[in-house]
Amino acid sequence: MIRFDQVAKRYASGQDALADLSFEIGAGEMVFVTGHSGAGKSTLLKLIGLVERPTRGQIVVNHADLARVRRGGIAQARRGIGMVFQDHRLLMDRTVFDNVALPLLIAGTAREEIGKRVRAALDKVGLLAKEKAAPVTLSSGEQQRVGIARAIVAKPPVIIADEPTGNLDPQLSAEIMGLFAEFGQVGTTVLIASHDLMLVRRLGKRVLVLDHGRLIDDFRPESSRTGASRVESSRPESGRPGQDA
Amino acid sequence: MSRQAERNVRRQAPAPKVAAEPRRARVPWRARLAAWRDQHLYSFFSSLGRLAARPWANALTVLVLGFALALPLMFYLLFDNARDLAGGLREAREVTVFLQPAIDGKGAVALAAELRARADVADVLIRTPEEGLAEFRQLSGFGEALDALHANPLPTVLVVTPGAQSDLDAPPLLADLKADRRVDLVQYDATWRRKLSDILHFGERIVAVIAALLALATLLVIGNTVRMDIQARTAEISVMQLIGASDGFVRRPFLYAGFWYGLFGGICALAIVIAMELALVAPAQRVIESYGGRFALHGVGVLVALAVIGASALLGWLGAFVATARHLAAGQPQA
Numbered sequence: 001m002i003r004f005d006q007v008a009k010r011y012a013s014g015q016d017a018l019a020d021l022s023f024e025i026g027a028g029e030m031v032f033v034t035g036h037s038g039a040g041k042s043t044l045l046k047l048i049g050l051v052e053r054p055t056r057g058q059i060v061v062n063h064a065d066l067a068r069v070r071r072g073g074i075a076q077a078r079r080g081i082g083m084v085f086q087d088h089r090l091l092m093d094r095t096v097f098d099n100v101a102l103p104l105l106i107a108g109t110a111r112e113e114i115g116k117r118v119r120a121a122l123d124k125v126g127l128l129a130k131e132k133a134a135p136v137t138l139s140s141g142e143q144q145r146v147g148i149a150r151a152i153v154a155k156p157p158v159i160i161a162d163e164p165t166g167n168l169d170p171q172l173s174a175e176i177m178g179l180f181a182e183f184g185q186v187g188t189t190v191l192i193a194s195h196d197l198m199l200v201r202r203l204g205k206r207v208l209v210l211d212h213g214r215l216i217d218d219f220r221p222e223s224s225r226t227g228a229s230r231v232e233s234s235r236p237e238s239g240r241p242g243q244d245a
Numbered sequence: 246m247s248r249q250a251e252r253n254v255r256r257q258a259p260a261p262k263v264a265a266e267p268r269r270a271r272v273p274w275r276a277r278l279a280a281w282r283d284q285h286l287y288s289f290f291s292s293l294g295r296l297a298a299r300p301w302a303n304a305l306t307v308l309v310l311g312f313a314l315a316l317p318l319m320f321y322l323l324f325d326n327a328r329d330l331a332g333g334l335r336e337a338r339e340v341t342v343f344l345q346p347a348i349d350g351k352g353a354v355a356l357a358a359e360l361r362a363r364a365d366v367a368d369v370l371i372r373t374p375e376e377g378l379a380e381f382r383q384l385s386g387f388g389e390a391l392d393a394l395h396a397n398p399l400p401t402v403l404v405v406t407p408g409a410q411s412d413l414d415a416p417p418l419l420a421d422l423k424a425d426r427r428v429d430l431v432q433y434d435a436t437w438r439r440k441l442s443d444i445l446h447f448g449e450r451i452v453a454v455i456a457a458l459l460a461l462a463t464l465l466v467i468g469n470t471v472r473m474d475i476q477a478r479t480a481e482i483s484v485m486q487l488i489g490a491s492d493g494f495v496r497r498p499f500l501y502a503g504f505w506y507g508l509f510g511g512i513c514a515l516a517i518v519i520a521m522e523l524a525l526v527a528p529a530q531r532v533i534e535s536y537g538g539r540f541a542l543h544g545v546g547v548l549v550a551l552a553v554i555g556a557s558a559l560l561g562w563l564g565a566f567v568a569t570a571r572h573l574a575a576g577q578p579q580a
Contacts, residue, residue: 049487051487072492075486075489075490075491075492075494076489076491077489078486078487078488078489079488079489081489082488083487083488089480089484089487091481091484102485102488102490103488103489105283105284105287106485106488106489106490106491106494107489108276108277108280108281108283108284109280110276110279110280110283111279111283150488151488154489
C-alpha cells in the first residue's frame with residue numbers, strides 16, 4: 001500500500017531530511033516509524049500526505065504514484081489517507097459530531113449515511129456519548145480519540161499518525177495504540193511515527209528506524225514478553241529518541 | 246496477540262485494492278448532485294453562522310459597503326430624474342419663429358400659408374400675442390405685473406414642425422426663415438436639444454465613473470474583510486486541506502461570506518437611498534410644482550433595486566474569490 005523507492009528529500013534550506021529511503025508496507029500492515037527528533041519521521045509522513053514533495057525517488061500510496069498527482073488531484077489523493085496529528089487539530093468551534101463528519105462532507109457522502117458512519121466511528125473510539133460535546137470540554141485523550149474517529153470515518157485504506165500519543169500519559173497512550181492495532185486488523189494499513197519505543201515494542205509490530213534521514217533498521221519484535229534479540233540489538237540506535245522527547 | 250495480528254494481516258492483505266479514481270467515477274450523478282447540494286447548504290449556513298458570531302464587526306463592514314454603494318445609486322437617481330425632466334425637451338423638433346412686432350394677424354396667416362406650402366414643413370401653428378400672454382400669465386405667476394402693462398408686448402409666434410426628412414442640425418428651412426424680413430428671431434430647439442444631450446451624456450459618464458470607482462472600493466473592502474477572515478482561520482483551512490478538502494470546499498464558505506457582505510451591503514445602500522428619497526421627494530415636488538411642472542419625481546424602481554442587490558452580491562463573491570485564490574495557492578506544495 002505504501003512503497004518508497006530511493007526517496008530523498010532536501011528542503012529549500014539545504015537540510016537533507018531523507019536520503020535514499022526504500023521500504024514497502026503491505027495492505028493491512030501496521031508499522032511504526034521511530035527515530036530521534038529530526039530523523040525524518042515527520043518528513044516521511046508529509047511525503048505520504050502530499051504535504052511535501054520528494055526531491056528524488058518514487059512514492060506509491062494506494063496504488064497511485066504520487067509524482068503523478070498534480071495540484072488539483074492532491075485533495076482526492078488525501079481522501080484515501082486518514083491523518084492523525086499529535087495535537088489532534090480538531091476544529092474547536094464545532095461539535096465532536098461535526099468534526100468527525102468533516103471528511104464525509106468533503107467526500108460528498110449522502111447525509112443519511114453521514115450520521116450512521118460518524119456514530120459508528122465514535123462508537124469505535126468509545127465516544128458515542130460525547131457526540132454533541134465541544135472538543136474543548138474533552139480531555140486530551142478523548143480529543144485524540146475524536147481525531148482518530150475523524151481519520152477512520154471515511155474508511156481510508158491508509159492511516160498515518162504523527163506522534164499520536166505525544167501528549168498523552170502512558171496509560172492513555174497504550175489505549176490509543178490499541179485502537180490503531182484494531183484498525184490494522186480490519187485490513188487498514190497503519191503507519192505511526194512515534195518515539196515511544198517501549199510502547200512500540202510492546203505492540204510487537206514491524207518497526208522502521210530512521211536516523212539522519214536513513215533507514216537504519218527494519219525489524220519486528222517477536223513479542224513483548226520474550227524480548228526478542230533484534231530488539232535488543234537495535235537498542236543503541238533507537239534507544240536515544242526517548243531522551244530528547 | 247502479535248501472531249494473531251500477523252495471521253490477520255496475511256489473510257486480509259490482498260483485500261483492499263481500492264484506487265482513488267475509479268471509486269469516484271462509480272458514484273451516480275444523482276448522489277453527486279445531492280452531495281453538491283449538501284455541501285452548498287452546509288457552506289450557506291456555516292457562513293451565515295460565522296457572520297452572526299461577530300455581529301458588530303460585520304455590521305460595520307456592511308455599513309461601510311452600504312454607504313459606498315449608496316453614493317453611485319444616489320447619483321444615478323438624480324441623473325435619471327434629470328434625464329426624464331429633459332426628456333420632453335429632447336423630443337422637441339419644432340422651430341419657434343418670433344415675428345417682427347409690426348406683423349399683424351393677417352401677415353402671420355400669410356406667412357404660415359407660405360410655409361405650409363413648403364415640402365420640408367409638416368405643420369405650422371399660429372400663436373397670437375393674446376394666447377402667448379395668457380400662457381405666460383398662467384406659467385410665470387407674474388399676472389399682476391402683466392396687468393400693469395398697457396399693451397401686449399408679445400409678438401406673434403409661429404411654431405413650425407419640420408417634415409420628417411429634414412432631421413438635420415441646420416435644415417435649409419432655418420436659413421430661409423432667418424433671411425425672411427418678417428421674422429425677428431428663429432429658435433430652433435434641436436440645437437438646444439443637442440447641447441442638453443451632450444450635458445446628459447457627460448452626466449451619464451460621471452455617474453458611470455463614480456459607480457466603477459465605488460464598485461472597486463466595495464470589491465476591496467470585501468476582499469480585505471475576507472482576507473482577515475481567512476487569516477483568522479488559517480489553522481482550520483490547513484486541517485481541511487490535510488483531510489482532503491478540495492480548493493472549492495475550502496473556498497466555498499468564504500465565497501458565501503463575501504456574497505453575504507455584498508448582499509447585506511446592497512440592501513443597506515438601498516435603505517439609505519430610500520430614506521433619503523422619503524426625506525427629499527416631497528419638498529422637491531413642491532419646488533417643481535411651483536414652477537408649473539407636471540413632472541413626477543421617481544425613486545428606486547424594483548428592477549433597479551434588484552440590480553443593485555444582485556450587483557453588490559456579485560461584487561462580494563468576486564472579492565472573496567480573489568482573496569481566497571491567493572491563500573489557497575500558498576497552502577499547497579508545489580506540484
